[in-house]
Amino acid sequence: KTSETGLCSMGTLPSGMEICTTAPDIFYLPELVFGGLVWILVASTHINPVNPLGWVMFVSIFCFVMTLLWMIMFAAGCHKSSPVWAAADFVYHGLAVIFYLSAGVELAYITLVKKSALLFDLRVYQIDIAAVVFAFATTLLYFIHAILSAIRWKHF
Template sequence: MAATTAQSTGTLPSGVEICTTAPDIFYLPELVFGGLVWILVASTHIDPTNPLGWVMFVSVFCFVMTFLWMIIFVTGCHKSSSGWAVADFVYHFLAVLFYLSAGVDLAFITLQHKSGDQRIYRIDISAVVFAFVATLLYFIHAILSAIRWKHF
């Protein structure tokens, strides 16, 4: 009697299964907190424009890409291929780097303008907090996607 060593192959969820699997359950919180960063930064006076332009780019880019990524997973267009598992990890790792840099830029600018209008300052502080929460969510998603990719 020979022992068989069948290696389990991973699968990517589709449909409502994305609401029950560990990395994919983070899509909605990523959208919520990323959208809050986008809304809060857009509701304040953009000064200086260059770093806050980067923050806006990151929040809009990651919001749109996460929404499209979620739609691809819901519809099952990934066909559970290992290439999509790699792409999932790469995208979320890139989003972590983007949001981390945007959060640091936003925090630096917010600290420089703390003597200005207090309402704008509070909005900017909220945007900084939400940017770092979004960074954390994307980081957890990237780690769990890497684990899923390893077991694929």
């Protein structure tokens, strides 16, 4: 079922532990870890301003929960190797890229604004920088997953 390149053979979707060894599904765990780190880092500081960082929290929690559910459904074989699931996989990961990119840009902007504020806290700034880095790393992981999912869907 798996080719030498690690891509699941075209026309099938992996299930069970195979999702941990085939591209693009191998990205589920790193997406969860990096996305969870964004969630934790943003939540560990005083959320100010509330609304923009509320979007960042929504994105990180939404994508974490959906990716976990998506991974469980793939592992359980709920997809029955259907082309509709291949398309849905691409659509979900493409949406996650847009969400995380917007959240990362917003988080980076707020971090820069907070740095120039009079009440500058170096520890909070460092945590915010780490959150920005992980937000963009997570965006990259979702982007790679989306591209590989599109390739798999195209060959379905």
